[in-house]
Amino acid sequence: MKKKKFRIEKDSLGTKPVPSHVYYGIETLRAVENFPISGMRFHPEFIKALAMIKKACAMANRSLGRLDARRANAVIRACQEVISGKHHGEFVTDVLQSGAGVSAHMNANEVIANRALELLGKRRGDHAFLHSHDHVNMGQSTNDVIPTALRIAALRLSKEFCTASKELEAALMKKSRQFRRVVKAGRTHLQDAAPVTLGQEFSGWATQLQKGRERVTLMARGLYELGIGGSAVGTGLNTSLRYRKAVIKHLKQITQFPVKASRDLFAVMQNDADFAAISGTLRDYALSLIQIANDLRLLSSGPNTGFGEIRLPALQPGSSIMPGKVNPVIPEMTAQVGYQVIGNDAAIAFAAAGGECELNVMRPVIVHNLLQSFEILKNAVKVLKTRCIAGIQANPEKCRYYAENSFGIAAALNPHIGYSKAAECVKEAVRTRRTLREVVLAKGFLSEKELARILSPENLTRPPK
Numbered sequence: 391m392k393k394k395k396f397r398i399e400k401d402s403l404g405t406k407p408v409p410s411h412v413y414y415g416i417e418t419l420r421a422v423e424n425f426p427i428s429g430m431r432f433h434p435e436f437i438k439a440l441a442m443i444k445k446a447c448a449m450a451n452r453s454l455g456r457l458d459a460r461r462a463n464a465v466i467r468a469c470q471e472v473i474s475g476k477h478h479g480e481f482v483t484d485v486l487q488s489g490a491g492v493s494a495h496m497n498a499n500e501v502i503a504n505r506a507l508e509l510l511g512k513r514r515g516d517h518a519f520l521h522s523h524d525h526v527n528m529g530q531s532t533n534d535v536i537p538t539a540l541r542i543a544a545l546r547l548s549k550e551f552c553t554a555s556k557e558l559e560a561a562l563m564k565k566s567r568q569f570r571r572v573v574k575a576g577r578t579h580l581q582d583a584a585p586v587t588l589g590q591e592f593s594g595w596a597t598q599l600q601k602g603r604e605r606v607t608l609m610a611r612g613l614y615e616l617g618i619g620g621s622a623v624g625t626g627l628n629t630s631l632r633y634r635k636a637v638i639k640h641l642k643q644i645t646q647f648p649v650k651a652s653r654d655l656f657a658v659m660q661n662d663a664d665f666a667a668i669s670g671t672l673r674d675y676a677l678s679l680i681q682i683a684n685d686l687r688l689l690s691s692g693p694n695t696g697f698g699e700i701r702l703p704a705l706q707p708g709s710s711i712m713p714g715k716v717n718p719v720i721p722e723m724t725a726q727v728g729y730q731v732i733g734n735d736a737a738i739a740f741a742a743a744g745g746e747c748e749l750n751v752m753r754p755v756i757v758h759n760l761l762q763s764f765e766i767l768k769n770a771v772k773v774l775k776t777r778c779i780a781g782i783q784a785n786p787e788k789c790r791y792y793a794e795n796s797f798g799i800a801a802a803l804n805p806h807i808g809y810s811k812a813a814e815c816v817k818e819a820v821r822t823r824r825t826l827r828e829v830v831l832a833k834g835f836l837s838e839k840e841l842a843r844i845l846s847p848e849n850l851t852r853p854p855k
Contacts, residue, residue: 397515413480413514415500415522421493427486432494433761437481438473439542440498442644443535443618443637444526445469450636451528461520464506473644477501485758489751491536499526529629529637533659533749534620540757541613544668545647547764548610554768555603555675558775562596565589565782573847574699574789575796583798585847588699588784591689595682599771602675609668614648616641620655623748662750665760666742672763673735676728679770683721683728686778690718699789703781720778727770734759793847800826802844807835 396407399416406416445466452462471477480501483493499522504514506526512519520526570589577583618641619634621627626634638651652658692698708717737759741752750756793799797819803812807830815829822829827845830836836844843849 397513399515399517408515410514413477413501413504414482414497415504415515417496417522418483418493418500421483421487421497425484425487425493427484430485430758432481432483432485432757433543433547433765434475434478435543435546436494436539436757436761437478437498438475439539439546440495440535441469441472441502442542442641443530443539444498444502445473446637446640446644447528447530447618448526449640450633453636454630454633456633457525457528460510461506461525464509464520465502465526467509468502468505471505472498472502477505485754487754489754490532490749491754491757492532494754494757495527495532495535496522499523502526529621529633530618531620531622531627533622534617534624534655536753536757537658537662538616538618540665540753540760541616542641542645542647542649543757543761544665544764545610545613545645547761547768548606548613548668551764551768551771552603552607554771554775555599555606558771558779559596559600559603561775561779562592562599565779566592566596569784571848572784572786572789573793573851575792576798581798582796584801585793585796585799585850587851588789590851591685595678595685598678598682599675602671602678605671605674606668609664609671612664612667614650615652615658615664616649617652617655617658619651620659624656624659626655656748660745660748660750662742662745662753662756665756666739669735669738669760669763672760672767673732675767676731676763679767679774680725680728683724683774686721686782687718697788697792699785699792701783701785702778705777720774724770724774727766731763731767734763790847795825797826799845799847799850802850803830803836806840806844811835 395410397410398405399408401416401420403420406419408414408416408419448457448462448465448469451457452459452466457465481494481497483497487493503517503520503522503526507514507516507520510520566589568589569592570587572588573585574588574591575582576586616638617624618637619626619629621629634651638649641649658664686700686702689697689699690702702718702720704716705719707715708719709715738756741755741759742750744750744752797816800812800816803815815826815833815835818824819826819829827841830841831838
């Protein structure tokens with residue numbers, strides 16, 4: 391067995407052996423030892439966003455003559471590798487860690503520094519030549535880098551999420567058009583109600599999600615204001631206004647978002663309301679998604695003892711004991727995702743309230759939960775669209791049967807025979823197990839022709855012109 395090789399690194403607390411083959415350094419190693427908490431790692435988009443910021447800062451420092459071109463170019467190349475997806479396995483700190491995300495930030499600084507050293511032909515750990523603090527972190531602080539990285543990562547995931555949502559909305563509208571003539575019983579309080587078309591139900595779902603997506607888009611605009619350049623507490627210590635402007639200019643180019651410096655760096659340093667706000671819109675979207683998932687489960691329930699009005703694609707056996715059983719697995723997954731997003735939002739809300747004075751130290755939990763909410767919602771709506779909605783089939787005969795036998799259609803009798811007589815007919819129909827139509831005819835309240843016109847399910851699903 392080969393003996394592991396180590397390099398000795400030093401920080402302000404002393405020295406430690408660090409495995410020679412890794413890019414991270416001593417401060418990351420301490421964090422790994424201190425926080426073996428969840429086993430969860432930060433989202434790849436957050437890692438890329440950290441590298442984007444480091445790249446923009448190195449470019450700014452190079453242009454201002456604060457960082458020589460040789461070191462700056464190596465740092466920029468190392469950052470670009472991380473942005474392209476390389477070295478993510480080197481980002482090893484737990485998502486539940488030191489306050490403000492110091493450990494995650496130093497993990498990035500160390501990985502970029504050691505890869506830059508390697509690109510310069512130096513050995514990893516040669517910090518006398520290129521240092522994680524003095525060079526990679528020049529003009530920066532955890533306190534402005536971490537929230538800026540979260541803003542960029544959330545913007546990127548927001549764009550992906552909205553694209554996926556639009557596709558789901560389009561799939562629901564396509565089904566709405568396909569099912570526009572399928573008349574079915576409406577239900578309120580899970581009891582008989584006035585008829586609707588299956589297409590109307592699907593269009594309602596699509597519009598719910600569209601409105602939810604638009605709220606997400608609106609709140610995402612608040613993420614364009616960045617606190618980078620605020621340094622430790624918002625004063626811009628060890629930086630300059632020229633540096634801040636240069637960093638923002640480069641971040642615009644790198645991210646392709648219309649980012650700008652916050653009009654008040656102290657506000658974005660102290661407070662995470664912007665993150666809580668967009669998390670709230672994801673929660674609201676999840677609430678609609680849960681309702682839709684539950685309706686899909688109800689409408690497809692059966693096949694012999696439930697509603698049975700629609701058929702979902704059969705994707706996998708549904709029971710380890712009951713042969714032939716097929717469950718609505720995609721709506722079940724979708725609802726679970728919704729519950730997780732709601733839980734994430736609660737964690738974000740508490741963490742957003744947990745800051746004190748010039749800094750919110752609870753940001754790591756906000757980073758993890760917000761980006762996870764975006765990720766799982768995006769994936770859930772993609773799967774819901776492709777593996778469920780696109781393959782849904784209607785059962786027109788069952789829908790028509792329920793529509794014609796629903797006592798909800800009694801509401802249409804009110805203008806013709808009055809509410810009291812209509813209620814009397816419903817009660818008698820329930821007691822005698824006859825249809826509402828039969829009872830109304832037997833009592834002579836209306837003629838066959840009048841009933842046919844009044845109780846036509848098609849006429850009941852749209853107002854007269």
